[in-house]
Structures are given as C-alpha cells and as structure tokens.
Amino acid sequence: MGAVSWSHVDWRASVGLVGTVVKYLSGVLLVPLAVGLYYGADAPTFAAAFAITVAIGVALERVDPDPDLGAREGFLMVALTWLLVAIVGTIPYLLAGFLGTESTLAQPTNALFESMSGFTTTGATVMGDISLDRHSHAIMLWRQLTQWLGGMGIVVLAVAILPELSVGGAQLMDAEAPGPGIQKLTPRIAETARVLWLAYLGFTLLEMLLLYGLHLGGLAPNMDLFNAVSHPLTTMPTGGFSPEARSIEAFSAAVQWVIIPFMIAAGTNFALFWHVLNGEPERLFRDTEFRSYAGVIGVLTAVIAGLLFTGIGISANPSAVPPIVGALEDSVRHAAFQIVSIVTTTGYASMDFNTWGAPAKYLLLFAMFVGGSAGSTGGAIKIVRWVVIVKSLRRELFTTVHPEAVSPVRLGGRVIDERALRGIYAFTLLYLVFFFVATMLVVADAWRVGYQVTAFESMSAVAATLGNVGPGFGVVGPMNSYLGFPATSKLLLTFLMWIGRLEILPVLVLLTPAYWRT
Amino acid sequence: MGAVSWSHVDWRASVGLVGTVVKYLSGVLLVPLAVGLYYGADAPTFAAAFAITVAIGVALERVDPDPDLGAREGFLMVALTWLLVAIVGTIPYLLAGFLGTESTLAQPTNALFESMSGFTTTGATVMGDISLDRHSHAIMLWRQLTQWLGGMGIVVLAVAILPELSVGGAQLMDAEAPGPGIQKLTPRIAETARVLWLAYLGFTLLEMLLLYGLHLGGLAPNMDLFNAVSHPLTTMPTGGFSPEARSIEAFSAAVQWVIIPFMIAAGTNFALFWHVLNGEPERLFRDTEFRSYAGVIGVLTAVIAGLLFTGIGISANPSAVPPIVGALEDSVRHAAFQIVSIVTTTGYASMDFNTWGAPAKYLLLFAMFVGGSAGSTGGAIKIVRWVVIVKSLRRELFTTVHPEAVSPVRLGGRVIDERALRGIYAFTLLYLVFFFVATMLVVADAWRVGYQVTAFESMSAVAATLGNVGPGFGVVGPMNSYLGFPATSKLLLTFLMWIGRLEILPVLVLLTPAYWRT
Ligand SMILES: [K+]
C-alpha cells in the first residue's frame, strides 16, 4: 500500500490502478473469445469486447501513470475497482445482444446487475432463459469467469487489503492463528496473495478433474467437459452461477456429493490451508472459527435432514418435489448441500428449496446471515463475527452479575481489542439496518409498480444480495430470477451486492466529509 | 436496594417482597369490585379474587417476613414481580369465566396472555369479543387497571431499579441531564418514584378531565364517564387496551387529537417533567433524546400523512377505509395518531392501518423498533439507544479514516463510557436476534398446526409483543386479536412481553451459572 499519506485524497492514483486491473481483465476475455471461435458463436462479440476493454484500461491508466497509493486512496480504489470492473464486465452482455442473440442481458440495468452479481460472486441472476440453446458457450463461460475473477479479487481484499485498512473481520485472523499471523505468512502482500491464489487455483483444478472424472467413469452422464470446467469456476469463489437453469439439480447425486466439500473449502479461511500445506493440518481443527463453521453446518444439516426425512419440512404437495421423505441418503444429501451452499454463500441448489415447508425455509433465510469464514470468498456477516458477538454477550451477562470483574473477550487464546470488538458490533448492526431499510425500499418499489412480491420474498432478495448469497425464495428462488423486479429495485440490489461484498465500511467511509477533507 | 451482598442469592427475600407487591395489588381489586356492585355484574368475581389475592400475597410475604435485598436479588425480584403479578392477575379472568360469563379469557393460557399483556403494558389481546355487551364493566375496568398498575411499576423500574442494577438505557439519563442526574433528583428511590408517580397520576387525571369535558361539551358523544376513565388508564402506561373493539376509531376526531399529546408525554423521559415542574421547560428541548424523539415522530408523521393524502399509502380498496385521500386534516390526524401510537409503543389505533398499502405498513413495522424514551413507560429498543448507536457508527467511520484519532461518543455534552456503549450494542443486537429467532419459532408453530399466517404477520406479532407495542398486522391487526395462534405460540409471545418489558438482561442473567454461584 506504500507509505501512509493523509495529506489529501489522490483519486487519480486510485483510478490509475483500477485501469491496470481492467487491462489485466481484458486478457481474460481471450478465453471466451477462443471458446467462441471453437463453437462458432459470439467470437466477434468477444473480439470487440477485448478491444474496447483494453482501450478503457489503457485510458484509465493514463489518469495517473505512476500511482502512489496511501491508505486513504485504498478505500477509493477498492470501491472503484468493483464498480468499474462490473461496468466494464457488461460489455460482452451488451455486445452479444447488439450483435444478434436476443437476451434479457442486452438491457443495461440487467447487464450491470448480472455483471455485478458475477464480480461480487453473488450469483443472483436476471438471465431469464438460462440455456445453452439460447446463449452461446462463450457468453456462458464469461458469466462463470466473472465469478472466478471476482473470487481472486476477494481473496486479496480479505487477507491483504481490508486488514491493512483496519476494517473487516479479517484483522481478527491475526489474533486467531496461534502461530505466525496472516501478515507474517509472507513479508509482502503480493506474495501472500500468490500463496492463497495457488490454493484457489489448485482447488479449482482438482474439482474440474474430479467432476470430469465422474463423467468419464459413467457417474455423471451430463457433466461434460464444458460443465466440468464451468462449475468449479463458480464453486471456489462461492459464486453459484451455473450454465444449467436448474443449477446442480441437473446433475447426479455423485456430482452433488463431490461439490459439497469444495464449497466447504471455499468458505474456509484460506490462510488455514497454508498451515495444512505446511504439514500442520491439526491447525485447521484448533481454529475457533473453523470449528464454529463446521459446527453450524453440522447442526443445521442435521435439523434440515430430519425435517426432510420425516416429511415435516416438505410442503403440502410432495409430488412437486423429488422423493426425499423416508429416503435417508436423499434427505442428508439435499440438507447438507443446501445448508453448505447457503452458509458459505455459494448459492447452488441441488433441489428447489421453495418446495420446502415454512420451518425449513426460515432456517435457510436465517443461515443467509451466518456467512463464510473471514479470509474466505464467502460473504454475509461471517462466522468469526458471530463467535465474537456470542462471547461478548456472555461477558456482558457475567459483568452484569459481577460489575467489578475485568473480563476480556478471548479468541483462540488471545484477547480481542475492545476497539475491534466495537467495530464488529457496529458492522453487524449496520448490516442488519441496511437489511431492514433495503427490504422496505424493495417492498415500496414493488408496490409502486404493482409487482407481486411477499415480505418473505423481499427479505430473501435483500439478504441474498447484501450477503452475496444469490438465490432467495419465491420469485427469486434458485430456479427463478430477479428479472421481474422494477429497474429501480435492480439498481438497489446491485448496490447492495457491491457494498455487501466490500463489507460496507470502505464504501460508507467515502461518504463522510472527514474522508475528503485535507 | 440495601447493602450490596454477593454472598449468595437470597431468593426468599425476593419472593417475600413480591408478596408485598401482591398484597398491595389486592387493594386495587376493590375498585372493580365497587364497579361490579354498581353495575350489578361480576361483584362476586372480584370479591373472591380479592380474597384469593390477599391470601397469596400474605403467604408469599411469609416466605421471608424481613427481606433484605442485595443487588443480585434485585434481578430475581424484578423478574419474579412481573411473572407472579401476571399470574395473580389472571384470577379475575378465570373466575369471571367460572362464575358465568362465557369468555375466551376463561382459558388459562389466554388469561395469562391477557394479564401479562396488561401488566407489561403491551396491549396485545386474546379477548376475541371486546364489547361491554359481552363482558362486565368490572372486568373491562380491571383489564385497563392492569396496564395502569404495570405503568407505575415500569416508572420505578426504569428510573430507579434498572440504573441501580447497571442495566438498561436508563444509566444514560445520568449523562444526559446537564443538571442533577436522575439519582440526585431526590435522595431516596422511594421519593424519586413518588415524584414521578405524581406526574403519572397528574397526566392521567388531566386526560380524564379533558376527555369527559369533550363529552360534556358535545364534541365526543360516546366518550361517556366509563370510557373517559378507562382510556387515560391505558394512555399513560403506553398500554393501548380499550373497552372498544375498534380502539380509538370509535371516537370523534377531537378525542383523537386530545389523546395524541398524552401519548407523546407517556413516551417522554419522566425525569424531564421534574425540570418542567421546576420552571425549567427549556430543559425539555435541550435534551438530546427528546429532540430525537420529536424529530422521529415529526418525520414519520409527515411521510405517512403524505402517503395518506396522496392516496399512495392506501390499499386498492379505498371504500374499505374512511375518506382520507385529499382530506388534509384526516391524513395528518391519522398519520400522527398511528405514528405516535407505535413509536411510543402505546398501540391505540384511530383507524385500521391494515387497510394501508405496503410502504406505509412497512414504515409502521420499522417504527415498532424505535421505542419510547428511556425513563418513560414506552417499550422496544428506545430512542436514546438509537441516538447513541448512530453517534457511535459515525465515530467508527471517522476513526476508520483517522485511526490515530481518539474520539469519544458524547451525549448532551458528556462522554459516554465505552462500557455503557458496549452494553447498548449488546442489548440492541440481542433484541434483534430474539426477534429473528422468535419469528422463526412462531412461523414453525403456526405451520405445525396449519394456522395461516404470513411472514409479515408473524414478524409484526413478535415485534409488537417483544417491544410491548400490542397490535401488529393482518391477523394480529389493531381490530383483530392474537386468539387464533396455537397455545404454544401464545406462551412464547407471553414470554416475549415479559423479557421485552424487563429489557431482556435481568431475565437472561438469571439463566447464567455465575448468577447462582456463591
Ligand atoms: K454466491
């Protein structure tokens, strides 16, 4: 981040660096270009998109050819990166519509929604007609790639940039790891990022191999090469986009079982993998956040599996859902898949959980607020914050009885700084306030245009975008889309994906006068 | 509270003191007894209830004839008082059913719900057939009296007991009042309470005079003596019970205008009236909480009035509601009445706000979380906590940009202790978590028995009981009742009224091992 300089906000430096990011991004467009050439569809789209993106990247870089970033510029750069990259990411969608294929994504608001949903790894979609018959392989792959790239960005954001800016739950990881802190893993941020990217890349490739291996072994008839490449691109970033309209329901039980552990890995603090690779796998199970994460997944899976197995969690119309009641493997698999998918904020579905009964659905809505681990690609409030809050509430009760007691909150054997604790409370409350207010705005907007949406559906839409989960319930269910919302609501939800992904504060800070004052 | 003693929990002392409270309570039963004799209905009910209550009070007092209360026993006594008083308060409802009048309140779960709703000044009802044709004047007056007594208890709780136990937003009032703090108003708690009770009593009598004066002046035809006495008994405690099935809609516009300022007074920190009586009314408008309170009411009223006046906030069926659209006085009056009623957590209604459109309804649901002032009889989260949270969030943003800055949060010119700040965050988050979890349980329970209730209705039922507001939306709307819920849900909602009224912590503390350990 360079030397800390508080003299003034050098917005040119931030824009210049975003230009560099956009320039690198343009290189990735060559992949769908190649796929477009191979399948004979949308190659001109990506050739043109490549040219335009390069031009934009170079132009932005010129704003400041030699950027020197202070801490204050860091906030602006982070916020601008996701915003401008999402805007640039719309180019293929818009061009594909312009050059021939009729698509809901040819409309700018929709294109921005889908692009932001990609780069923030949310997975909420306004592609109303997900199908390789309607869209080219190149466009579909680009959609998957936006999430994979977004995930790489989040890894850097979560483990390198946010802690540097002293925001996010990430600074807690330092207190957590009993050995060398995240900052000390490697001396320089670039190297830290490289190590974690290797883990990210390694998991992605391993999942591709396993999925395609299942196909070759006859256990996954429709998991062809395109699907086996596409899905891992959205598993590791906890993204959730799929070229299949019915998500992972389209594939065999074997495929669903293989994807579950990869989603779990994607929601785990990536820094822990560094210890595992160093031959200290026990570090994983000594980590408080990982244990809580595993515990939450285990308990919620058991409850949902019980509901599904006994039929208590199934709606009045059992013929509408696959046979689960009384089928142990089915119940456990669907429960584990959905819970892992929601808690990690991936957003895949192995079945349409809209068909579930109210108790099971409310549990899923509740799970949308849990979130993945700090230092993972998962979104929402994040496990470590909940762990700290529960510990702090216990302390509060204890000191109510023993007002004279001094009782610090500990995590992994270390005392949590009271200032960090306050930051966690502030974030969590801010998150819930945003949730309430945004739900009200979505309801009012839907009411304005006469769009039929229930309170529960609106809440789930807001929770799923702010928490970067993706699908919600009812009209925004896993087999449906956000297409029906008015454009104003779509822009609001796009905004929520953006600030949710950046953990709110780096964006809010930009709105304070103190930020811009010299 | 006597000398602080932490040696062990002397539960006998707590029970003994509750016995004294019950003994005093029995005296109040003589009022409906007299009314029963006058109207010739339910006099035997209250004669028997009086005898039983005296016996219970005396028996409980015998548990510890000379109670010496330490701070730890204070928690137990507070929790037990509201629980046991609510249980004793069911006696008239049960006896009335036993001795003849058919009533939903003859069923024990319902009786407990109604009694707890009374003494916690919630105002949620399971009396399915509110009417003086169906119930005696004596029973109806008892229902009103439970709220008036509950309000007296809350005044003591809020300004004398909770600050002594270092819980509740009340300790902030100290920092707030620039002159003598609440503790210093009068040297002894009993005297503090007496001063505030005088204000409580004075407002009650003044409202009775004004309402009956309107009646005598021909401006309120149906505001007869019984109504003119009954309603002030539930205004000052922000209770909301009414002997009229359609609440304040049953009365003229003049009555509605008169009740509004009394609700506002009921939601104001009672300690401020002490200053007003001492000839320093400007103290009221210098108080940060009062200004925020007035501001919130003003802004929300203006928004709702705008929605009602333009017709944006009215449902598709305008014939179902009184003529508001385009009628300025009607729009302003109904907006002000409903907003003041919900923000102060009174729960009266001047019209059925279920007929409003989604935006206006969501605003009301939102307002249920605001709450009255600390040191008032209002419930929910309370204004002062929100003020402190907003200030603290601003500080959080400022210190994100200026990590080196030391920036305490101030209220009314004084620095708020970081520990008090943490307590406020903890309470607010706990409140929201209880809200979410309880909503899930209500939905699951309703689903179990096939009771049709939407997510929005369930949320409003939980927010209205936990926040001691009273009515919610749909099935629990202001002209409906909580009768349809399964008994398990009613018990849960009764529990929510109880812990909500006691500001959660004094009850939760009892569940910690540290509380009972020597
Ligand atoms: K996602």
Ligand SMILES: [K+]
């Ligand atoms: K009330």
